Amino acid sequence: xxxxxxxxxxxxxxxxxxxxxxxxxxxxxxxxxxxxxxxxxxxxxxxxxxxxxxxxxxxxxxxxxxxxxxxxxxxxxxxxxxxxxxxxxxxxxxxxxxxxxxxxxxxxxxxxxxxxxxxxxxxxxxxxxxxxxxxxxxxxxxxxxxxxxxxxxxxxxxxxxxxxxxxxxxxxxxxxxxxxxxxxxxxxxxxxxxxxxxxxxxxxxxxxxxxxxxxxxxxxxxxxxxxxxxxxxxxxxxxxxxxxxxxxxxxxxxxxxxxxxxxxxxxxxxxxxxxxxxxxxxxxxxxxxxxxxxxxxxxxxxxxxxxxxxxxxxxxxxxxxxxxxxxxxxxxxxxxxxxxxxxxxxxxxxxxxxxxxxxxxxxxxxxxxxxxxxxxxxxxxxxxxxxxxxxxxxxxxxxxxxxxxxxxxxxxxxxxxxxxxxxxxxxxxxxxxxxxxxxxxxxxxxxxxxxxxxxxxxxxxxxxxxxxxxxxxxxxxxxxxxxxxxxxxxxxxxxxxxxxxxxxxxx
Ligand SMILES: Cc1cc2nc3c(=O)[nH]c(=O)nc-3n(C[C@H](O)[C@H](O)[C@H](O)COP(=O)(O)OP(=O)(O)OC[C@H]3O[C@@H](n4cnc5c(N)ncnc54)[C@H](O)[C@@H]3O)c2cc1C
Numbered sequence: 001x002x003x004x005x006x007x008x009x010x011x012x013x014x015x016x017x018x019x020x021x022x023x024x025x026x027x028x029x030x031x032x033x034x035x036x037x038x039x040x041x042x043x044x045x046x047x048x049x050x051x052x053x054x055x056x057x058x059x060x061x062x063x064x065x066x067x068x069x070x071x072x073x074x075x076x077x078x079x080x081x082x083x084x085x086x087x088x089x090x091x092x093x094x095x096x097x098x099x100x101x102x103x104x105x106x107x108x109x110x111x112x113x114x115x116x117x118x119x120x121x122x123x124x125x126x127x128x129x130x131x132x133x134x135x136x137x138x139x140x141x142x143x144x145x146x147x148x149x150x151x152x153x154x155x156x157x158x159x160x161x162x163x164x165x166x167x168x169x170x171x172x173x174x175x176x177x178x179x180x181x182x183x184x185x186x187x188x189x190x191x192x193x194x195x196x197x198x199x200x201x202x203x204x205x206x207x208x209x210x211x212x213x214x215x216x217x218x219x220x221x222x223x224x225x226x227x228x229x230x231x232x233x234x235x236x237x238x239x240x241x242x243x244x245x246x247x248x249x250x251x252x253x254x255x256x257x258x259x260x261x262x263x264x265x266x267x268x269x270x271x272x273x274x275x276x277x278x279x280x281x282x283x284x285x286x287x288x289x290x291x292x293x294x295x296x297x298x299x300x301x302x303x304x305x306x307x308x309x310x311x312x313x314x315x316x317x318x319x320x321x322x323x324x325x326x327x328x329x330x331x332x333x334x335x336x337x338x339x340x341x342x343x344x345x346x347x348x349x350x351x352x353x354x355x356x357x358x359x360x361x362x363x364x365x366x367x368x369x370x371x372x373x374x375x376x377x378x379x380x381x382x383x384x385x386x387x388x389x390x391x392x393x394x395x396x397x398x399x400x401x402x403x404x405x406x407x408x409x410x411x412x413x414x415x416x417x418x419x420x421x422x423x424x425x426x427x428x429x430x431x432x433x434x435x436x437x438x439x440x441x442x443x444x445x446x447x448x449x450x451x452x453x454x455x456x457x458x459x460x461x462x463x464x465x466x467x468x469x470x471x472x473x474x475x476x477x478x479x480x481x482x483x484x485x486x487x488x489x490x491x492x493x494x495x496x497x498x499x500x501x502x503x504x505x506x507x
Contacts, residue, residue: 007493008033008257008265010243010282011273013041013436014479015471017226018486019271020235021076026494030235031265032227033257035242040223041273041436043479049311049423051352051363055435057219058350058365059087059323060479061204064107064211066507068146069480072487074506075499078225083216085353088321090115092212095184095325096413097332103181104322105208109135112209119181126173130182133172134209137202143475143484144203146504148496160199161453165191166333168198180332184325187348187367189477190302190444193333197450200476207480214353222479246270246283253466254283271489273471275301275438275445276458288463295455301442302477303337304429306344306370308406311363316420319361324349326413337371339402344368347409366406372429372440374398382434399426444477460489468492 005028009020012034024030038044042056062069063084073079090111091104106115109131116127140160142150154160169179182205183191189200215221227237242260249255256266272279276296285293329336329345336345348367356362372379378395403426410417429441438445448456458473472478474485487499 005029005268006031006266007269007271008267009271009273009470010257011035011041011437011471012039012223012227012237012239013273013471013482014043014222014226015474015482015486015489016041016271016273017223017230017237018072018076018483019273019470019489020237021226021230021233022486022490022499023493024230024233024235026490028235028493030230030233031267032230032235032237033241033243033259033265034237034239035260035437036435037239038220039227039237039239040220043219043223044435045218045220048309048425049363051311052218052354053309053352053363053365053425054215054218054220055307055427055432057215057222057479058348059092059208059212059214060219061207061212062210062480063213067210068144068207069483070211071146071503071506072483075503076226077229078222081225082221083355084213085216085321085357087212087214087323091322092208093185093323093325095181096327097177097180097184098327098330099177101177101181103178103184105185105205107209107212109209116178116181120175120178123173123175123178126175126178129172130169130178133168133198134202134206137199138206140199141203143487146500148500154199158453161197162450163198164194164450165196165198165201166193180327183333184327185323186333187325187346187369190369190447191333192335192447195447195449195451196333197448197453200448203476203481204478207478214350216357217354218352219479243282248287248464252287252464254464267466269466269468269493271468271470275442275471276469276473277439278437279462279467279469283464283467292463296458299456300447300449301439302444302447303369304372304432304441305443306368306402306406306429307427308366308403309363309425309427310366310417310421311423311425312361312420313422314362315360317361317364317414317417318359319353319357320351324413326409328409328412337369339370339374344370344406344409347406347413349410349414366410368402368406368409370402370429372433372442375428375430378430381430399428402426402428445471445473448476460485460492 009016009032020030093105096102103119104115140154243257245258247256351361352363432441470489472482
């Protein structure tokens with residue numbers, strides 16, 4: 001136990017909260033500083049029309065009994081209090097291509113194969129090959145399987161990092177529609193042809209095959225439960241604390257961090273839950289090696305999104321327990337981000353689940369890709385609950401246009417939806433930039449690229465001896481990815497064997 005040592009965590013995203021909780025459980029005095037009014041980062045929700053809307057997380061995988069996230073959440077003592085709804089066993093995701101081909105992703109490998117074979121009866125062997133390959137790639141990542149070591153692993157077999165998803169799948173089947181059906185849930189990781197590695201697809205798809213769930217009344221319950229556990233372990237999460245600077249001692253260690261309200265927090269260690277680029281900016285680039293700063297600043301980030309949130313008239317749209325990935329172009333996995341006449345070329349549609357949800361959906365969220373550059377004219381404006389700035393009328397008009405275009409697309413795949421909409425709300429890449437502080441509102445931070453595997457790897461240690469990193473840029477993004485990243489961060493402080501042995505107990 002290290003009850004004397006104080007750790008400041010900057011940011012209350014899932015990565016910051018999980019790192020903070022593990023360390024609080026091990027006797028460190030943990031303070032999490034969050035700039036927003038609401039904790040959770042991309043787990044934040046908002047409420048309109050007496051309905052709760054998720055802003056980021058719509059469903060999470062790996063939560064069936066004995067699976068990776070189930071075990072970690074059990075270890076963190078939050079699993080039993082989570083209110084979740086398991087998605088449709090036979091179709092947690094439904095991919096609908098522009099040519100009318102439709103495919104379902106089922107929970108459990110047997111079901112995953114069976115559902116795909118129904119859509120691709122002439123490619124049964126290919127489906128099996130693809131499913132086997134997804135499983136195989138997951139075995140190379142020990143921590144993902146709650147192990148510290150494994151016989152085969154990506155450290156010794158770096159070649160598994162260098163395989164492109166689209167490219168690899170195209171060697172496993174000649175049927176391009178089958179490739180698209182597998183990669184259709186690409187918005188989960190902002191998949192790009194010629195860039196996204198196959199291991200990213202494998203780790204993410206596998207996690208959803210191993211138990212996909214929605215969160216009743218939103219994902220913010222994860223953040224609230226983690227905050228409660230941090231408090232029970234002697235720590236605290238403070239809101240409206242935007243860290244803006246750091247004080248260093250003569251040895252080059254951070255001694256305290258300063259918030260925008262002038263408050264100062266002393267520390268023995270700091271963990272930053274921010275994007276590495278933001279971390280360098282905040283702590284001063286003179287404290288980092290130039291080569292590191294240049295590399296991090298040059299790394300491309302994943303695309304941003306435009307979201308519409310639809311509050312529905314009562315009892316009009318039957319609740320659907322699946323997510324829909326709809327494509328309006330044959331050219332999927334290319335850069336369909338720009339606001340052309342055809343925008344949006346892809347929509348992700350998910351129904352929100354609340355305690356009252358029975359036969360009918362109360363609200364749905366729709367996500368489209370949108371390049372931040374389309375909002376360049378308004379990039380200098382900032383608006384959050386804490387910073388009440390204003391934006392020009394043109395910005396609101398652009399949002400309205402995007403809402404209309406998205407609704408038109410939705411109408412193509414959910415005929416009659418427009419008449420069921422009571423209220424419509426939306427958020428843009430600028431909203432995400434302001435609320436979560438990812439560069440240009442990027443959804444998932446640094447884009448993994450199989451052509452440059454080393455460049456996109458971010459270590460939890462930095463050149464500042466007592467400053468560490470956590471969050472979606474460490475291992476991979478998503479609730480599962482950032483949680484595993486938080487384990488890695490915590491291993492700088494606690495005995496990794498002990499933690500892993502404890503997590504493994506929850507079968
Ligand atoms: C639109 C969208 C949809 C998504 N859908 C899913 C999904 O369905 N399933 C899934 O698993 N994942 C999904 N994700 C990804 C997932 O939400 C993220 O990968 C994950 O939540 C990121 O966690 P993080 O720990 O990196 O922190 P973040 O969530 O990025 O949080 C960082 C925190 O730091 C705070 N902060 C920033 N600067 C400061 C400062 N100077 N001082 C104090 N605090 C600061 C921010 O306010 C924020 O709270 C989605 C993301 C988006 C954007």
